[in-house]
Amino acid sequence: FPQRENNILNIRDLDQGIDNLGDNSKIDIKASDKNEYSNIYIKRDNKPISFGINYNDLGQFDTSRHRLRYFLGTHNIFGLNESLDFSYQNKLQRQYKERDTKNFSFGVSVPFKYWTFSYSYDNSEYLRTIKIQNTKYRATGKTKNQTFGLRKMLHRNENYKIDIGARITLKDSKNYIDDLRLVSSSRKLSVLTVDTTYTGRIFSGLLSTNVGVSFGLERFAANKDKEEWFRNEYTPKAQFRKYNVNISWYKPIDKFYYKINLGGQYSKDILYSQEKIGIGDDTTVRGFKDESTQGDKGFYIRNEIGYKGNQFLEPYIAYDYGRVFNNKVNEDKVET
Template identity: 45%
Template structure:
């Protein structure tokens, strides 16, 4: 990228550095878009895995009713013995629905309803025994004896391991057998682990045995793509490694590195890497991640070439908890502390005006579940800038009414729904953020890449608030998924004369190919609507090839 500053008549270094410091967006667009795009791409790949394994719910065939027979005396009293799980309020509501049982079918319906009250809460090993010994008298009485299933012990490779079982499975009062606790344990375990549930010698108890083969659970990906920007290199190579339970603590370790191909042939380059570690314990997750992005770019001004460089590091420390889960949905709450540091240099001179330290505390709730026989993912978040941990204090000497604020408040939201049909599928993604504050570039929303609005690879838009909407309709074939997509997004700044913001629209057609351990995608995109001041190619071709090992 070449920038000519004809209005500058002096080549005084301090003046030039001041100009670059004030022109924050010119030097930071690469870092901001790179960070946001790669984080979005990682999340989109995780969601795509879930979508590929998603199976719509099939309608269950109704149970054949028992041969009906009326009771000699209608049952007016129902006694329940052995229940400690369902509350008296729930049982009373159930009794009110079945005050008078006249025949076998009405009894079957009542018991089936009571069983579902346990099953819907995950207590699948609970059994109900029907006692009709007092049903053949004028004061007919039905006695239901509840045997609540419990867990005797957890075994790992047929041996007890207190530390491992505590980290893996949530603990429940009285050790009730709950399938959702087992599901959470499966999520916490290595992908190679297998769970078997066996009866115990104790009546009503079960033994959960986890088999973990002595094999490293390691997944890797090698990727080539042309999703970079022309100023820092379109062709890029990426490697990611994901291991689980290497230390025997159910931990997840992720390493991700990406940079342009042939970086030695040019001085323009962009690269980034991510290292994250997470430990699950029951319904909780404790994690830490370190992210680094770097770009290098040559700028032409005042009859000479300047070298601009930028480094961005983000450290995240988070704690999350599963607030609710059942057989079709899960609700999480996550609290995250992010320490962000951005340094920009021009010919190795530090640009104070466009460098910063930010501390951000976030609280985000996310949902994943089945809605309308499709897979839905949604989240809402609150993000507050702090003045602690060496963050900027918003009292710098160069501040103006339009200077971004380190202490800010913004809200984020996202919604994704994937709906498979017999052969076709439809997917919609909606995401955005809102704030009244003026944000630094790494807190702004960036749109205009393959993860937001396709068709604007080299130049996108940034704003304090905005949204993007992605629509995709495709065909599910055995090894190939042709699709057509329409994307739209709008951003707006908190300070300025923009009444309605700026908008991008793009349309795409392409195909995703999956064959054994290879994945590839080819997308043709065209920009439909954009501001006249934005330089775009009009047409873009996105390519990505991945080998999974």
């Protein structure tokens, strides 16, 4: 909690403390025997360990569509109010030997007063088979990402809250064809992102906005554009700049709800694939799982109306739209 004993009572400090606890905690303020003092009682509904297995069909056909995910989460087991999350995901269809995908991720978050420190690690591998003129080739790849983050709550009241954050992400990607490394698509990137988030109530709904800018750095063993002799005006940049925005609004209407989300990215640079904005998956424009596309800049908008009257089934109707553009290489716009 930001507040300490003998300080003037500030309800916003208590709100922040409840957020930091990260569970269904309840707070009660009662008069103290000491004049002009109050006692604060906190009742925690804390589940220190959670785990489970779930199934999804969100994968792509060429790396296996049906997947199982195993996850484990812990909360406050070290007394720091920290949250630890582990997950592992692999393909469900073992009979298909020519395509595969697996992923391991780990994350930790530690709140302290109005600050939150975080770290995450993600390791992904894939296998797909490419057939060219009756000859099959094994395409494989490995990606490792590490992210170090820091956020600060700037202001909060009964209607909204604003925070700001910074994070550095180290990305290491390696791709192979029949165990021969592809230099053009294997790279190390270091990315600094600074962003701010606004969350508040508007028109009887919940509005959340995030605006950020990302820079490709030369630090931490990243690829350096100026040292690559083969570069030309069409080569993707490791030292880049891009801007991102995400706006969402959620409104409950009795047992129904309406949700809208707008995401966008802009950059003047030619970006590597992992820095581009993509559309066509279940988090952007739904319905094009195996036909997704990406670009250096673009946007998407998601609309959804759903029914929450059944605890086992949540039907919804959605309409999404998106467009992406590429710099230099392809000025044509792509629609989904």
